Amino acid sequence: MGHTSGTPSPRRRSERSRRATLDAVFTLTVQRGYAAVTIEAIAAAAGVGKPTIYRWWPSKGALALEAINDKVGGVLDFPDTGDIAADLTSQLTALVALLNSDFGTVYRGVIAEAQGDPDLSAALRDTVIAPRSRACQDRLAKAVTDGQLRGDVPVRAMVELLYAPLYYRFLLHTDPLSTRQVADQVEWALTGLRPVS
Amino acid sequence: MGHTSGTPSPRRRSERSRRATLDAVFTLTVQRGYAAVTIEAIAAAAGVGKPTIYRWWPSKGALALEAINDKVGGVLDFPDTGDIAADLTSQLTALVALLNSDFGTVYRGVIAEAQGDPDLSAALRDTVIAPRSRACQDRLAKAVTDGQLRGDVPVRAMVELLYAPLYYRFLLHTDPLSTRQVADQVEWALTGLRPVS
Amino acid sequence: MGHTSGTPSPRRRSERSRRATLDAVFTLTVQRGYAAVTIEAIAAAAGVGKPTIYRWWPSKGALALEAINDKVGGVLDFPDTGDIAADLTSQLTALVALLNSDFGTVYRGVIAEAQGDPDLSAALRDTVIAPRSRACQDRLAKAVTDGQLRGDVPVRAMVELLYAPLYYRFLLHTDPLSTRQVADQVEWALTGLRPVS
Amino acid sequence: MGHTSGTPSPRRRSERSRRATLDAVFTLTVQRGYAAVTIEAIAAAAGVGKPTIYRWWPSKGALALEAINDKVGGVLDFPDTGDIAADLTSQLTALVALLNSDFGTVYRGVIAEAQGDPDLSAALRDTVIAPRSRACQDRLAKAVTDGQLRGDVPVRAMVELLYAPLYYRFLLHTDPLSTRQVADQVEWALTGLRPVS
DNA sequence: TAGTAAACGAGACGGTACGTCACGTCTTACC
DNA sequence: GGTAAGACGTGACGTACCGTCTCGTTTACTA
Numbered sequence: 026m027g028h029t030s031g032t033p034s035p036r037r038r039s040e041r042s043r044r045a046t047l048d049a050v051f052t053l054t055v056q057r058g059y060a061a062v063t064i065e066a067i068a069a070a071a072g073v074g075k076p077t078i079y080r081w082w083p084s085k086g087a088l089a090l091e092a093i094n095d096k097v098g099g100v101l102d103f104p105d106t107g108d109i110a111a112d113l114t115s116q117l118t119a120l121v122a123l124l125n126s127d128f129g130t131v132y133r134g135v136i137a138e139a140q141g142d143p144d145l146s147a148a149l150r151d152t153v154i155a156p157r158s159r160a161c162q163d164r165l166a167k168a169v170t171d172g173q174l175r176g177d178v179p180v181r182a183m184v185e186l187l188y189a190p191l192y193y194r195f196l197l198h199t200d201p202l203s204t205r206q207v208a209d210q211v212e213w214a215l216t217g218l219r220p221v222s
Numbered sequence: 223m224g225h226t227s228g229t230p231s232p233r234r235r236s237e238r239s240r241r242a243t244l245d246a247v248f249t250l251t252v253q254r255g256y257a258a259v260t261i262e263a264i265a266a267a268a269g270v271g272k273p274t275i276y277r278w279w280p281s282k283g284a285l286a287l288e289a290i291n292d293k294v295g296g297v298l299d300f301p302d303t304g305d306i307a308a309d310l311t312s313q314l315t316a317l318v319a320l321l322n323s324d325f326g327t328v329y330r331g332v333i334a335e336a337q338g339d340p341d342l343s344a345a346l347r348d349t350v351i352a353p354r355s356r357a358c359q360d361r362l363a364k365a366v367t368d369g370q371l372r373g374d375v376p377v378r379a380m381v382e383l384l385y386a387p388l389y390y391r392f393l394l395h396t397d398p399l400s401t402r403q404v405a406d407q408v409e410w411a412l413t414g415l416r417p418v419s
Numbered sequence: 420m421g422h423t424s425g426t427p428s429p430r431r432r433s434e435r436s437r438r439a440t441l442d443a444v445f446t447l448t449v450q451r452g453y454a455a456v457t458i459e460a461i462a463a464a465a466g467v468g469k470p471t472i473y474r475w476w477p478s479k480g481a482l483a484l485e486a487i488n489d490k491v492g493g494v495l496d497f498p499d500t501g502d503i504a505a506d507l508t509s510q511l512t513a514l515v516a517l518l519n520s521d522f523g524t525v526y527r528g529v530i531a532e533a534q535g536d537p538d539l540s541a542a543l544r545d546t547v548i549a550p551r552s553r554a555c556q557d558r559l560a561k562a563v564t565d566g567q568l569r570g571d572v573p574v575r576a577m578v579e580l581l582y583a584p585l586y587y588r589f590l591l592h593t594d595p596l597s598t599r600q601v602a603d604q605v606e607w608a609l610t611g612l613r614p615v616s
Numbered sequence: 617m618g619h620t621s622g623t624p625s626p627r628r629r630s631e632r633s634r635r636a637t638l639d640a641v642f643t644l645t646v647q648r649g650y651a652a653v654t655i656e657a658i659a660a661a662a663g664v665g666k667p668t669i670y671r672w673w674p675s676k677g678a679l680a681l682e683a684i685n686d687k688v689g690g691v692l693d694f695p696d697t698g699d700i701a702a703d704l705t706s707q708l709t710a711l712v713a714l715l716n717s718d719f720g721t722v723y724r725g726v727i728a729e730a731q732g733d734p735d736l737s738a739a740l741r742d743t744v745i746a747p748r749s750r751a752c753q754d755r756l757a758k759a760v761t762d763g764q765l766r767g768d769v770p771v772r773a774m775v776e777l778l779y780a781p782l783y784y785r786f787l788l789h790t791d792p793l794s795t796r797q798v799a800d801q802v803e804w805a806l807t808g809l810r811p812v813s
Numbered sequence: 814t815a816g817t818a819a820a821c822g823a824g825a826c827g828g829t830a831c832g833t834c835a836c837g838t839c840t841t842a843c844c
Numbered sequence: 845g846g847t848a849a850g851a852c853g854t855g856a857c858g859t860a861c862c863g864t865c866t867c868g869t870t871t872a873c874t875a
Contacts, residue, residue, distance in 0.1 A: 037841070037851055060338035063830060074853040079832065136393065137337035140330045141257035146395050154394055175417045178410050181397070182387075186411060189386035190379075196333065196393060197351055198343050200378070213375050214383060217414025220372045234819050234872070260861060271822045276863065431825055431867070454732035457856055468827040473858065527731045530787065534728035535651035540789050548788055572804050575791070576781075580805065583780035584773075590727065590787060591745055592737050594772070607769050608777060610807070630847070654835060665848045670837065 033080060045071035046078060047092040054089065055127045059134020064088075086138040086145040093131055094152055097123070103160040109168035110211055113187060116161070118207045120188075124195050125202055136196065158184050174215075186214045230277055242268040243275060244289040251286065252324045256331020261285075283335040283342040290328055291349055294320065300357040306365035307408055310384060313358070315404045317385075321392050322399055333393065355381050371412075383411045427474055439465035440472060441486040448483065449521045453528020458482075480532040480539040487525055488546055491517070497554045503562035504609055507581060510555070512601045514582075518589050519596055530590065552578050568613060580608045629672070636662035637669060638683040645680065646718045650725020655679075677729040677736040684722055685743055688714065694751045700759035701806055704778060707752070709798045711779075715786050716793055727787065749775050765810060777805045 049071035053062045064085055068075045082088040104112045123129065139146040162180040169176050174183070190210060194202050246268035250259045261282055265272045279285040301309045320326065336343040359377040366373050371380070387407060391399050443465035447456045458479055462469045476482040498506045517523065533540040556574040563570050568577070584604060588596050640662035644653045655676055659666045673679040695703045714720065730737040753771040760767050765774070781801060785793050 033851075037849090039852070042852075058338050064832085065830060068853090072853080074855090075831095076833075076854090077852065080851080133337045137334040139395075140334035140393065141255050150395055154396060158396070172417060174415050178415060182407065182410060183415055185387040185390050186383065186415065189390035190382040192390050192394070193382050193386035196337065197389070198336075198347055199351060199355070199382075210379065210383075213379060214411075215415045217410075217416075218371050218375060218380055218383065218412045219414075220369065230820075234821095236821070236871085239821075261863085262861060265822090269822080271820095271824085272863080273823095273865085274821060277820080427825075431823090433826070436826075452732050458858085459856060462827090466827080468829095469857095470828090470859075470861095471826060474825080531728040531731035533789075534724045534787070535649050544789055548790060552790070576801065576804060579781040579784050580777065583784035584776040586788070587776050587780035587783050590731065591783070592730075592741055593745060593749070604773065607773060608805075633847075655837085656835060659848095663848080665850085666836095667838080667849095668847060671846085 050092045054131045103164040109173045114208045247289045251328045300361040306370045310408045444486045448525045497558040503567045512598045641683045645722045694755040700764045709795045
């Protein structure tokens with residue numbers, strides 16, 4: 026839907042146009058906010074024709090998602106120092122820094138758009154969230170094996186307990202995200218809210 | 223911004239138009255999805271003129287937010303049976319049911335729109351999230367006093383640890399929200415992820 | 420076809436927009452040539468929105484046709500001095516002058532466009548050509564009654580014999596149209612149309 | 617204008633492509649109407665690359681004009697039975713038949729396009745109209761010499777008096793062209809052109 | 814019990830962006 | 845080297861909504 030034709034052969038594709046388009050999405054979104062960016066403006070800023078954009082991406086959301094993945098694509102490995110609390114803290118701190126950067130502005134827009142676009146939602150989950158969640162789950166599983174974490178809680182639930190508060194603040198704007206709180210939040214998630222008996 | 227004139231006197235306001243408009247937003251959003259609903263369609267469905275809508279609401283988001291608050295407005299009291307785990311479970315279960323209903327569709331749309339609209343974001347926080355968060359915080363504070371929860375963790379952080387995973391699934395669509403998992407999730411948040419020593 | 424909706428009520432129509440649009444078509448066509456004029460350019464030059472144009476006219480051709488009729492609308496009466504040759508000469512001379520003016524540029528464009536648009540072709544025939552042809556036929560019929568023209572040649576054929584050479588030069592650009600040749604041309608045609616003495 | 621480069625050497629030119637292109641123009645124009653035919657569609661239908669078309673023809677009009685000349689190119693000789701009325705009737709009847717055939721559809725399109733394209737207009741005049749007009753003029757001149765036509769009317773004007781009514785109906789669609797009326801029309805025109813006995 | 818001023822429905826308006834189409838140019842690979 | 849295929853930048857297309865602005869018409873307070 027939206028494609029000019031049925032997925033053209035990428036052999037003759039202009040890498041120059043691809044790069045300029047992805048860069049323009051990022052720049053414009055940071056400047057004006059995601060919702061205010063139009064495909065026309067992207068095309069103009071990138072020095073690219075609109076049909077070229079529609080030839081390769083079905084929507085602004087798909088374009089922005091690729092821009093995001095293009096920016097942070099390779100970073101997938103989870104640290105393993107042996108200390109699960111320290112590893113989680115360093116990883117979550119990095120995520121907070123990322124969400125507070127220009128990247129966060131674009132990411133927020135994509136998440137917003139995905140609320141009304143199932144295809145984009147699936148792509149967002151599959152290319153951004155799921156891979157990182159899995160990397161985290163692997164590290165948590167090892168911590169379980171090491172005896173540092175309980176074995177009777179699904180690692181998927183652990184991931185949510187650790188990451189969800191960050192997204193909560195990121196998307197609902199109740200409190201600003203700060204890298205300084207991360208260590209405490211990890212600790213509270215690991216220790217639980219009940220008093221030490 | 224968006225108002226036809228400087229805040230008209232609400233004395234002569236037509237309650238019939240207000241009701242029809244709010245109902246139309248809700249119905250249309252459920253039918254077509256939030257992003258696909260236009261103010262023109264709302265006006266037509268409600269049998270209302272466009273200027274009437276712009277006279278009373280600055281944007282589709284503000285309109286949808288009022289429709290939401292109109293739907294679940296009064297429910298603000300937090301149960302207190304003396305058992306904090308049970309109270310949290312019942313409350314979170316109710317929220318999950320709500321998010322999985324038609325209400326969730328509209329709510330999702332408003333949250334999405336708020337990502338690019340600071341006014342709407344603030345209104346969403348102040349009228350929907352903050353009051354309920356405060357009610358929960360009060361109940362948690364009492365549980366701290368009762369010795370059921372630790373006193374060295376801020377209640378705001380507790381609220382996030384409990385609610386955030388629900389919003390995480392609601393907005394990122396990693397896993398479906400189910401009322402059956404709520405009790406376990408509450409338990410894990412309260413107990414922590416470390417093994418029982 | 421092309422209408423935004425099914426013929427809106429003309430009661431609230433903006434006369435200012437109508438005038439500005441018709442004037443813009445004329446001005447732009449004279450400046451750039453009919454084929455080079457776009458509806459976007461018309462809208463911009465008239466200070467009018469594109470949808471307003473599409474609301475009231477189905478195509479550029481229909482718009483240009485109305486501009487033409489707006490320009491020369493009332494002139495329909497055929498002179499009658501009693502001398503058919505003189506009357507035809509004055510009328511045809513006026514037509515040649517018109518075709519050689521800015522009007523001719525627009526008229527040519529409409530005739531060209533009508534070649535591929537049956538609706539426009541019919542409208543052109545019914546609103547421009549047929550009424551004037553009929554007026555001429557009436558005058559010719561009177562000349563027949565007066566004994567100045569043969570009665571055994573259909574007046575429609577007479578009209579063609581008189582007018583067609585003008586259109587021939589106008590559209591095929593074989594020779595320039597000149598007002599000075601008109602009298603001779605009328606004379607040559609009439610020699611054949613006069614009653615056998 | 618439009619040429620990819622400055623007139624390539626026609627020695628290596630593919631006759632197969634030329635033929636297929638000219639045939640495609642004709643077929644598509646008859647099928648869809650001249651205005652609706654695009655160069656892309658011609659290229660696709662002919663199994664020819666677009667640059668090949670632009671290499672050899674400057675515009676769709678030039679292409680269609682060549683297709684026309686390719687179709688009726690050789691027919692230039694005017695009959696001479698000694699009877700000018702009969703010769704004119706047979707020739708004009710043939711033209712009417714041609715204009716009412718598929719050829720007429722393409723021809724109409726070219727004439728329309730020529731209204732806004734001086735180059736095409738000149739080419740149309742020089743390659744189609746002028747040669748046939750000259751052939752007719754020659755025949756008429758002989759008839760003058762033979763004493764069948766007046767000597768004081770320019771043969772160019774005679775040509776117009778005879779041919780213009782056909783083009784008038786062909787382009788303005790006031791009445792359908794019929795081969796049966798031709799003899800009468802020739803007669804009416806000639807009555808004026810015959811020498812005063 | 815009018816008179817009147819507001820809010821109202823309807824919808825035309827000047828705009829902006831949409832997603833598509835065809836243009837004419839250019840590049841690549843083949844023959 | 846001419847050719848087919850087709851991606852490219854460009855720009856106009858006709859449409860959908862935007863938010864504003866008249867219009868007459870209710871409607872409900874005032875006098």
